[in-house]
Amino acid sequence: MTTLSEQASTFGQYLLQRYGERVHKIALDAAFTCPNRDGSKGSGGCTFCNNVSFSPNGRQPKPISEQLASGRRVILKRTGARKYLAYFQAYTNTYAEIDKLTALYDAALADEDVIGLSIGTRPDCLPDTVIDLLAGYQDQGKEVWLELGLQSAFDETLARVNRGHGFAEYRESVLRARNRGLKVCTHMIAGLPGETAYHATETLQRVLELGTDGLKLHPLHVVKGTQLANAWRRGEYRPLTLEAYVDIAADLVQQTPSNVVWHRLTGTASETILLAPLWCARKWLVLNAITTELQRRRTTCRQVA
Numbered sequence: 001m002t003t004l005s006e007q008a009s010t011f012g013q014y015l016l017q018r019y020g021e022r023v024h025k026i027a028l029d030a031a032f033t034c035p036n037r038d039g040s041k042g043s044g045g046c047t048f049c050n051n052v053s054f055s056p057n058g059r060q061p062k063p064i065s066e067q068l069a070s071g072r073r074v075i076l077k078r079t080g081a082r083k084y085l086a087y088f089q090a091y092t093n094t095y096a097e098i099d100k101l102t103a104l105y106d107a108a109l110a111d112e113d114v115i116g117l118s119i120g121t122r123p124d125c126l127p128d129t130v131i132d133l134l135a136g137y138q139d140q141g142k143e144v145w146l147e148l149g150l151q152s153a154f155d156e157t158l159a160r161v162n163r164g165h166g167f168a169e170y171r172e173s174v175l176r177a178r179n180r181g182l183k184v185c186t187h188m189i190a191g192l193p194g195e196t197a198y199h200a201t202e203t204l205q206r207v208l209e210l211g212t213d214g215l216k217l218h219p220l221h222v223v224k225g226t227q228l229a230n231a232w233r234r235g236e237y238r239p240l241t242l243e244a245y246v247d248i249a250a251d252l253v254q255q256t257p258s259n260v261v262w263h264r265l266t267g268t269a270s271e272t273i274l275l276a277p278l279w280c281a282r283k284w285l286v287l288n289a290i291t292t293e294l295q296r297r298r299t300t301c302r303q304v305a
Helices: 011-019 064-078 098-108 128-139 155-160 167-179 197-210 227-233 242-255 283-304
Strands: 023-028 083-088 114-121 143-151 183-190 214-219 261-264 274-276
Touching (some): 023 064, 023 114, 064 098, 128 143, 128 167, 167 197, 183 197, 214 242, 227 274
Parallel strands (some): 143 183
């Protein structure tokens, strides 16, 4: 069977070709917050946000060195990989003074087997000092990815989910980052309230027009402790079906140039907090369905030709 990596440029494939061996991310929680949770821009965060679903280490994180050691043990046992990227994942990982950021990033890069950084953040939390800091690591030969959470290119959608920024902030941050040579990975969500497949496709096109080096996509899932969960219980939000998500994901893959790397094509949440759709807990079910759909489309195209 044709694999997903044969049909799209995947991040694992990119790292294997670049370094000649498997490289894995280790997700880190450095106890950051974000500006629409701490009152700077708002409170309560995004309507879909319960960050436990994105942070395997919870909200009482251990020191960076301990998190890396724990991640190493798991990955080495599972895949045998011996090189790693330190992935600052939970909340907004550039939302602090530059001295604090430098200390955290330096701590993550202290060991030789950690060859670089992936920094997840918001496009409205990226001052030039942070861009300069990350570009400096890249100049030292480190693998550096700036992961920007856009989610949608539609300002009305971003306002609806209490995102706290618009597409303009994303555009400005991407242009500044890429002007310094940083690799950008853009995060998108399919199935946001009020959106259809059209919005996902249009978001992709706007992102590609500006220029991005990587993409992440996941379906919006309803988790406990969120405003979205309340809307779902009231019948005001209906999640995507698996079939609808697979169609959207396959459409986006087909429209993406081969030089743009897919870092992720689905996202999961723990069954202990996931409310809907339940298929979001089954990563390989989703990935295999996307692969099968892409293969079906290729076969159909060959038959038509």
